[in-house]
Amino acid sequence: MTVEQAVFLFTSFLILFSGFMMVTRQNLVHAALYLVVALFGVAVIFVLLEAGFLAVVQVLVYIGAIAILMIFAVMLTRGDVSQEQEPVNANFGWALLLAALFCFGLIVLIGQWPAIDSQAPALDPEADTVLDLGAALVSPDAYVIPFEVASVLLLAALIGALVVARPQKKNPRSAK
Amino acid sequence: MTIATLTWLIPLPPLLAFFLILLFTRRNNAISHIVGVGTAALSWLLGMIVFIAAIGAEHLGENPITSSVGWLALGDKIFSIGVLIDPLSAVTLFFVAWTVLMIFIYSIGYHNFGQPKGAHDVPGLPPEGAEEHGHRVPSVEPMYARFFAFIGLFAFGMYTLVVSDNLLTLFVGWEIMGLCSYLLIGFWYAKPSAKAAAIKAFMTTRVGDVFMLLGIVALYSATGTLSFREILYSHEVLETLANTPAGVWGLSAAGLIGLLLFIGTVGKSAQWPLHVWLPDAMEGPTPVSAMIHAATMVSAGVYMVLRMFPLLSAGWVEGGDLTTTMTVMAFIGAFTALFAATIALAQKDIKRVLAYSTISQLGYMIAALGIGAYVAAAFHLVTHAFFKALLFLGSGSVIHGMEHGVLQTGEHIDAQDMFNMGGLKSKMPITFWTFLIGGFALSGFPLITAGFWSKDEILADAFANGRWIVFGVLALAAVLTAFYTMRQITLTFLGTPRTKAAEHASESVRTMTLPLIVLAVFAIGAGWVGIPESFPGIGGVLPSWFHDFVGGTLLEHPPAAVFNATPLLVSFAVALGGLGLGWLAYRRSGQTDPLRQPLGPIYTLLERKYYFDELYDWLFVRPVKWFAEQFTYLFLDRQVIDGILHRIARAAFSLGRIFRTYFDAPVVNGFGDFTASVTQSFGRALRKIQTGQVQQYLLFVALLAFGGLFYYLLTILQ
């Protein structure tokens, strides 16, 4: 067992444990903190995959923005009585069964795939993957259109979130 | 544009007026009468252009103005309709155009255009007069515009009839006029008498029309054509028709067809025994009386027999024995002339006298045609149209004046009764002088008036051909004609007023007097075109144009009658004698007829018109009503037809009940209900799925999606 394997196994365990805790905790603040741990673990996985840029983005966007946003939302909806109640709904048994079956099915499928045991080829030490990614994202031959669409999507999400979350007028019906 | 094209256009303006007025302008009286009179004037103008072109044409009889189009494909033949202007239709067009235009103009005044609306006037009744500045004045006709629409349609019918080149379109025009006469006689439809008169006129003429239609059908089946040119101008066709036996009473085909067509004329021209409708038609407004009785409808009957004369006389040679048809015509015509003249002697209503006079004069024409005096009959048709239109319009003017007097004085008298008149000469001078001219023309006042020349020609023809009976009867009728005409003039205009209303009568407005003057000119002048060349003294001063021109219509031009002094003297004597006697008898008449006493029961007989109305009522109307009531209604309709219907209905009802019970309710409804309940239970079961919980939906979706995905992947991997 190499060091890398040891790091991977540890990180994987951390991620899965945190994910499990996240979906089972009744306290949402705890769940959010476990989410942060799981996201951080994924960033480590990215490092192991030699995608350093994505690992940084993972920390910045997911942990820095999304997870914090989650925590804010949890705080803002603190008055909800359901937080003190049963954390899962009536169908959780079915959900559990489905998720387990899905996981099992996926693993069986992966096991059937011939390329499953391929090893990672060595990366060209001269190449700068971040530079290539940046160039590809703004190149007309590559991803400039999805990139721009994504920016428009973000703008739309920004405005939409503002409109939806804006405090209501006095008469909720006339505000529509 | 050729003359033939113009001829096509002659009938159309009044038809256009009919639709325009009815559809668009009927709310506005002024526009309506402008449209009506304007289109009549347009037709008049076209008619005059065509007439002038026709009299200028060389040998118009042989080469008439004609034009036709294929109209109806009948098997392997095409039925053509078209226009034909030959000498006969040209002169007819002339007098029709003039009289129609005059009558249109006259109607403006007669229906009190420009007068206020009466407070109590209702559509369907004659206007009762209005109050203005404290006076009673005549009020405008409530259905003024409608009147112009109707007479427009009437004019269309007449023009169509005149310019047609075949019997079918002639018959179409004929029937349009029949309809219009019904509408116009019943114009004041709220008056029961007018309603009854309209029905009577329609039904009576219908009798003739049915026979005429039979004649047309027979003619078509015998010759395969209805075109005048092809039938009447072909020796072979006429000869074939004359020599084919019809199998009825030993008549030839020509004779039978001619007789059937002539019955149509009997109805339309009100000859005995179908004369009864015409006097009753006086219930309509006076311009209608003039339209029907002078210019158009009754003339149409005579025009038709004139038109068909070659067929009616097929097999007859000048001077030879008359054909059966001609004999019948001569008999009926002469009889009607005398018969109607006698009735006219005892009538009190100014318009009824004229109506019987019309019947009598039409009888003259028919009789003339019956003895072969073709040109004389056509001549009398033309002159009579003018002077009879004049007389009718004059009598309308008199009635108008009398109604004015009635409104002024408030008397409750009949404004049409001549015995309520008298002394109108000074009150209504224009009406008097024109009426006098018309009356003298009717009486045949020698040398000046048109009526003298045409009547004299008929008498001369009868005399020259040795038709003594006809000659005698017509001469007697002429005496009576002159007598009742003078009676009418004397009672109406001369002497002193017999009622206050007559004292307050006043002259009619200019739109009424102007047509009188125009027609008076023709009532005199129209005769001068037909003065026989052989007439002593003035013969030949004016060329006898009419005889040559109209005679050209026939294949063989009829020779002019040889002059003989006897009929001339008779003409002089009957006209002057009748007029003189009439004046002598009535100059001092009071409110009762001076002849009533000496004639006694005969007078009553005449006054009641030989009880023909009662006879027909007893002979036809009552049996038909009884039959309709007892047999058709109570037995046939109520028992047989209703019985059958009820039985069918009952059977259908029970059949329906069987279907309902054994098929509809269990099968159809059952199936429908079953479908509905199945759908409902499905819905009831499935609505449980729709919980509104997104996660549950997602669970289903994920289950299905992943299930499908795995199944798919497993199959492709193995």
Added chain:
Amino acid sequence: MIPLSWYLVLAAALFSLGLYGVLARKNAIAILMGVELMLNAVNVNLVAFWRYLTPDSVSGQAFAVMVFAVAAAEVAVGLALVISIYRRRKTVAADEINLMKW
């Protein structure tokens, strides 16, 4: 060295955890967190495939970047909706938000 299958199994397990969270949690915010887990599992897959199968192309990383962007948008709108619903109904329990049933 780490075989590709390890990453794939990790991603499959992470995705299933997220799926369970989405399907079973009552709280709407917890559902959104489950969605984030699923998206992360996808990202792990994308990057692993890039690294092992097509290291010369940047497609895998580029798609991962797109997923970041979409995830950010999704969370922004989703949380706005949650807050809006909370304001109106004083609850964020997904099974109580059932207005769209018959």
